[in-house]
Amino acid sequence: MTQTHLGKSIAQLSVLIQSGSLDPVALVEESLDAIRTYKDQAIFTRLLEVRAKEEAAASSRRLRGGRSRGLLDGIPVAWKDLFAIAGLPTTAGSIVLADAEPAQDDADVVKALKAAGMVAVGRVNMSEFAFSGLGLNPHYGTPLNPLAFDVARIPGGSSSGSAVAVAAGLVPVSIGTDTGGSVRIPSAFNGLVGYKASRGRYSMAGVFPLATSLDSLGPLCRSVQDAIWVDAAMRGRFVPEAGRAEPTALSIVVPTNVVMDNAEDGVIAAFEATLGRLSAAGVKIRRAAFPAFDRLFQVMAENGPLATAEAFVLHHRRLAGPEAEAMDRRVVARTRLGEKITLIGYLETLKVREQLIKEVAATLGSNEFIAYPTVAHVAPALAPLEADDELFVKVNGRTLRNTLIGNFLDWCGVSLPCGTGDAGMPVGLLLSGPKDHDEQLLSSASAIENIAVVG
Structure with a gap:
């Protein structure tokens, strides 16, 4: 986005779009140009230029015709590399899935925000397989925290690219996942609002999992108002139910x-x-x-973390084969700890x-x-x-x-x-x-x- 629109919230951009002062086509062009020319090229793993321009043009036509889909129409959004995008493999921040079968359809929440008129501009980087709170990625590079001016600092993870894309003003919102803090940690590190919704609040169809007993979703954005609007749209609602308490x-x-x-x-x-x-x-x-x-950390120490157990079940075949050599060594080491977790210990942890x-x-x-x-x-x-x-x-x-x-x-x-x-x-x-x-x-x-x- 141009300097005029860098760092604006969804609410600020929506006022301009709905009033006709800002065309969605111009906005998405500014966003894509800012992404392409930004000094840190480790933020996005894939730009969706053709799709973004088509969606922005459709939004522009609706607005000119008086058929706005609501406050989010024409607003750019970036997706963590865990959400299915039709025609592309879901790579989950890993090179071992680069040749995976392309998704036949968008994830349900991607469809929901498209239905609200939002414009998908690209996929953003993340900790490999979402299994770290720090955000390092040896395959696609580590997005650097844009608020650090002394030394290069981490973005937080696993939704690293989501946070940096918003904090750097490249998009006003990005959708992440949160299994142990992956929306809230990078939001905190980058001075953003990060909303982790209740588990099960949104459809998980088309979302690459880490640990299904813990996985949840949410937006990283600039204000709670923005989060409220996006939350409603992700559930197919046109009117948010949350207001503002005293x-x-x-x-x-x-x-x-x-x-x-x-x-x-x-x-x-x-x-x-x-x-x-x-x-x-x-x-x-x-x-x-x-x-x-104290008790929950005690039970994790005794029986092993739920996330580690479930991640091992998800990846155990991959870890036993040649793909493990192409994975982040730190993710491999952490995931393999799940092999030591017994069924009795896992079930006991769920009971506690x-x-x-x-x-x-x-x-x-x-x-x-x-x-x-x-x-x-x-x-x-x-x-x-x-x-x-x-x-x-x-x-x-x-x-x-x-x-x-x-x-x-x-x-x-x-x-x-x-x-x-x-x-x-x-x-x-x-x-x-x-x-x-x-x-x-x-x-x-x-x-x-x-x-x-x-x-």
């Missing part, structure tokens, strides 16, 4: 265990300052321990999970949400992680810690930018709620967004 009607509980362990001083300062602003605005805040957090979900839900008041830092540190430097696999494993675990709690407990969640930490890098506040409380969550996130971001 801050004085919101209650937040801040955990006192696990989530702040070994947190950077800058992250703590930004988070606590945000809590102060929220309290001053009338948000009710209390602090409490969540024994379930069900118990903990009920236990935590029973401790929350009506319309009460959980808040803590999305990640306990800001985006770290890239070079040390590329050079040291042991450090990679350690940092990956620390990066995923806070967000995977929400996946294990089947929450929905929104990461909001809430200030800066070390090296001036963004810090995220994660607001979470029980499964299927998405409308209430989005309404509450909308209520506190400006309060969280200011300062």
Whole structure:
């Protein structure tokens, strides 16, 4: 996009498009040109130029004829390389799937956003097979965090290209997946809004899986309003159900265990300052321990993580054959750990999970949400992680810690930018709620967004 439109939200672009001030064809041309000429060519794995121009032209005709499909008509969108695009193989950030059978049809959610008038401009990079929270990819390159000015820093993963594409102003929104934090982590690292919907909120048809008991989807964008509009369209709704709550009607509980362990001083300062602003605005805040957090990490240590077990089942034949040599060695090593997870251990973890979900839900008041830092540190430097696999494993675990709690407990969640930490890098506040409380969550996130971001 030209400088005029770089970094604008969906809502800002929609006003221009719906008023006739901005033609969707011109907008998509600007987006494609910006992508082609951007200094970092590791963000997109595939441009959909022909499709994008056709969809933009169709949008332009509708708008000129007074037949707009709604507020998203003509808005560019990028798709993580896990979503089926008709006529293309779904490569999931891996070269071993480059020659896979092309998809016969778009994924259901791709169809849904096309039906809303959105313009698919391309596929974006990711951690291979979505199995890392850091965003490194040795095959297509690692998209660099565009907000880092001291050293090259990671984008966060696994939806790395999604976050960088939006943060760099190449598109206003990208759709990612989240199994342990893959929407919320890169959103936090890049100063964006990242919404992880409740598992099962959208159709998963045509989405390449990682761990089906944990997989969920959501947009990475510039505002909660944008997320609300995209959420509605992904479910085939023309009118969003989420509105904007009043801050004085919101209650937040801040955990006192696990989530702040070994947190950077800058992250703590930004988070606590945000809590102060929220309290001053009338948000009710209390602090409490969540024994379930300690228990879920204990059961994972004893039985192995659910994501690792399910990823191994998905990839075990690939790991036993020659394809393993062409995969990211770190993904191979992590996935192979699933071979040690027993069926008894897996089933026991599922049983404990069900118990903990009920236990935590029973401790929350009506319309009460959980808040803590999305990640306990800001985006770290890239070079040390590329050079040291042991450090990679350690940092990956620390990066995923806070967000995977929400996946294990089947929450929905929104990461909001809430200030800066070390090296001036963004810090995220994660607001979470029980499964299927998405409308209430989005309404509450909308209520506190400006309060969280200011300062």
